[in-house]
Amino acid sequence: xxxxxxxxxxxxxxxxxxxxxxxxxxxxxxxxxxxxxxxxxxxxxxxxxxxxxxxxxxxxxxxxxxxxxxxxxxxxxxxxxxxxxxxxxxxxxxxxxxxxxxxxxxxxxxxxxxxxx
Amino acid sequence: xxxxxxxxxxxxxxxxxxxxxxxxxxxxxxxxxxxxxxxxxxxxxxxxxxxxxxxxxxxxxxxxxxxxxxxxxxxxxxxxxxxxxxxxxxxxxxxxxxxxxxxxxxxxxxxx
Numbered sequence: 001x002x003x004x005x006x007x008x009x010x011x012x013x014x015x016x017x018x019x020x021x022x023x024x025x026x027x028x029x030x031x032x033x034x035x036x037x038x039x040x041x042x043x044x045x046x047x048x049x050x051x052x053x054x055x056x057x058x059x060x061x062x063x064x065x066x067x068x069x070x071x072x073x074x075x076x077x078x079x080x081x082x083x084x085x086x087x088x089x090x091x092x093x094x095x096x097x098x099x100x101x102x103x104x105x106x107x108x109x110x111x112x113x114x115x116x117x
Numbered sequence: 118x119x120x121x122x123x124x125x126x127x128x129x130x131x132x133x134x135x136x137x138x139x140x141x142x143x144x145x146x147x148x149x150x151x152x153x154x155x156x157x158x159x160x161x162x163x164x165x166x167x168x169x170x171x172x173x174x175x176x177x178x179x180x181x182x183x184x185x186x187x188x189x190x191x192x193x194x195x196x197x198x199x200x201x202x203x204x205x206x207x208x209x210x211x212x213x214x215x216x217x218x219x220x221x222x223x224x225x226x227x228x229x
Contacts, residue, residue, distance in 0.1 A: 035218070045158075045166065045209055047218040059216040062118075095165060102172065102213045103156050107165040 002026040002106045004096050009111035012086055020111050022079040022096030027106075030074035033057075033099035036081050038092035041109070046092075049081065050099065064090075086115045119144045120214045123221035129229035130200050131169065138195040138224045140210035144188035146173075154213040157186055157195045160223075161206040171213075202228055 007021040022034070036048040049070040050059045058070055069082040079096050094111050097104035124139035146154045154171040158166040168177040170186040173193060183198045197204055205228050210221040 044207075044223040045160075045211075045220040047220065050216065050218070061217050102152070102154055103168050103177070104158075104166075104211075105168050105177065107167070109165055 002098065004098065004106060004108035006094065006096055006108045006111035009094065009113045011114045011116065012050075013117050014087060015113055016086055017082070017084045018086060018113060019083070020081040020094055020096075020113070022108055024077045024079065024098070027098070029072075029077040030054075034070075034072060034079045035097045035099055035104055036068075036070060036079075037067055037095045037104070038090075038113075039095070040089075040092045043092075048094070051079070053108075083113070086113075088115050091115045118217055119146075119215065119219050121210055121212055121221035122221050123126045123208075123210060126224055126226055128225065129227040131229045132201065136200050136204075136226060138197075138208050138226075140188075140193040140195070140221050142191050142193070142212055146212050146214045146216070147190040148214065153188070153190065155186070155188065155210045156195050156213055157184075157204050158209045158211065159204075160209065161203075164199045164206075166209065169208075179206050196222075197226070200226070200228060204228070 003025045006022045011030045012018050033052045051070045067085045071080045097109045098106040120143040123143045130136045145208040155173045157170040161164040174186040185196045207225050
């Protein structure tokens with residue numbers, strides 16, 4: 001069974017940093033690209049970042065470019081999102097999702113990030 | 118960026134009736150390879166999104182045949198025939214043609 005489990009969320013002050021992790025199991029992690037998508041409270045889905053299977057290709061939403069860094073460790077089956085210079089508008093539930101060809105076909109349960117003083 | 122715009126449903130929808138959700142893209146999602154890069158997801162209350170339809174009209178594994186997708190390069194429809202309680206939630210369209218990947222604002226389905 002494909003599983004994605006996010007962790008590392010929490011309450012953080014504006015301007016500070018936080019690092020999310022997503023541990024994958026049930027499939028060959030190193031064969032798949034991965035995404036981060038977020039959902040602000042009561043709002044819709046916003047794609048945040050993508051990393052290819054071998055980390056050769058990385059893309060970001062303009063809203064996080066220069067502040068967030070997506071990375072992965074295929075030996076540990078783990079995806080990361082390093083978030084710096086956090087703002088109140090970054091408050092959201094952050095999902096990791098597997099990129100299978102042209103879809104996001106498996107999603108984690110999400111990690112909650114609250115940016116507030 | 119490609120803007121995705123979703124229509125609203127005349128909620129609540131009576132159980133057993135059909136429902137159609139519309140989505141419009143600001144740019145054609147039809148690729149030169151013949152595929153249309155439009156996906157549909159359902160987010161049930163309190164759950165993560167799940168894939169329903171990809172390439173505009175192909176059902177994902179395990180998805181009921183009550184769900185069907187159709188459209189052109191910029192105008193799309195997700196039809197749910199005979200709506201059931203398990204269909205309640207928010208439906209999102211998403212374009213997969215280019216980065217940034219963009220979602221529609223979501224369409225809520227409520228059951229009567």
